Amino acid sequence: MSKTDTQKETAGVQERDETIYAHLHAAICDSRLLPGTRLPEDTLADTFGASRTIIRKVLQRLAHEGLIDIRPNRGAQIAEPSVPEARDIFATRRILECGALAEMSGKVGAQDLIKLRDLIAQEDDAQHKGDRAAAIRLSGDFHIQLVALAGNNVLSQLVSQLIARSSLIIATYGSPISVTCRHSEHEKILELLAANAFEEAIAWMNEHLTTIERSLRWDQENVDLQAVLREFIDKSGKA
């Protein structure tokens, strides 16, 4: 994050990478690019008016963050998290986000609470307007901003990446309705935080993340079947 800022300040030319990265990242997190979508370098280069060199750098970065898969000589595509991987990501989120809450004692100011309440309001608004993509994004933002209160940049960075991957999981395994966090749960956590009830906030956060995980439908045969079908279609040939 600090790197981004310094690059922005000093070198203006370098900004091209960052812009392309931001666009792709946003498109992935908003589920405008769905898991499995192929990302040919030439296409991206033409689209963004850059050379493959730049595109390649951006793709490597996305790959390292687990948002896309790059297979040798076969190019990049939006990552399709496996079920075990998805479970691991949520388990790690539970550990990190609860750990963050545990270190927030005495660090939460009134200003912070206002900002978080605003985010919840926006999320609520998006939900009412039926803007699913915005709701998911704002829900993620809430988690990110919440963790940021711990004042640990390393931790914040990791959580941000896991949340981005979570949106891929939701896109893959989420049922079309109500896969996003219930804003009421966010409100509850925030309320407990405001009351300095950290132990209870942690318990709620744990429950909250478990709720999200359980709302996904990886028990159904459907998903696995689809994945298998996709592979079959790729092999047998489809224009």
Next chain:
Amino acid sequence: MSKTDTQKETAGVQERDETIYAHLHAAICDSRLLPGTRLPEDTLADTFGASRTIIRKVLQRLAHEGLIDIRPNRGAQIAEPSVPEARDIFATRRILECGALAEMSGKVGAQDLIKLRDLIAQEDDAQHKGDRAAAIRLSGDFHIQLVALAGNNVLSQLVSQLIARSSLIIATYGSPISVTCRHSEHEKILELLAANAFEEAIAWMNEHLTTIERSLRWDQENVDLQAVLREFIDKSGKA
């Protein structure tokens, strides 16, 4: 080294990146490349007999893992973790490694314990032989293998990266003697794990990581002064 040639034949040329990455990664973790060391692309390209394109890819990856810093138009150098960053890394390690222990219930087999005991023995051996680099590496390996028992790949990956960065912290702020984990503490944790005493193991792990952190000398003026001076020079140079 001989591996490079044989691998080139079998599994495609792609392995070359991996080899170069592995070499640099190992050199950094073993403190053969100290923080602040510059890494000119041409030099690396000549050294490894590859083109700058390959080197660049490897450097980007190392940068993303926080092991090196790449400043626009100024090249790469081994990262010099700041004091706050170092604290954040250890705090995050505490959260993750303790979280890993908490999820190990029922997953630890006899085989696993044997492997860990072996690692401790090796570490002990290296310590007695005065091989500081090996001791640090084996100590890290112990933590990595321990966390791996949780069976969470995402978590293992994150911890591995943080441990690599920890070796940079030790190289920067560690006193020349006894900065590595006391093997006795590793033994204690392993013992508690074998006895299924997870709560106590977690407490010991917490204490253990705190001990390491406290054994560093970021109280001394020396280190901070250097960092401040470097920052000042950078700023006045840019503006």
Next chain:
DNA sequence: TTCACTACGATTGTATACAATACAAAATGT
């Protein structure tokens, strides 16, 4: 001497050309 400025050398940033590979379709033989 000190400061400002210019010019140079070294290094990184980017685009592009070419080689290697994978995938798919056509062609060949049975």
Next chain:
DNA sequence: ACATTTTGTATTGTATACAATCGTAGTGAA
């Protein structure tokens, strides 16, 4: 008609050439 080989096309992998930039040494004047 089927299986196997061959050929073609699209895409990625790598090297290299050239442009942009930084740091510094060197020049000259106050």
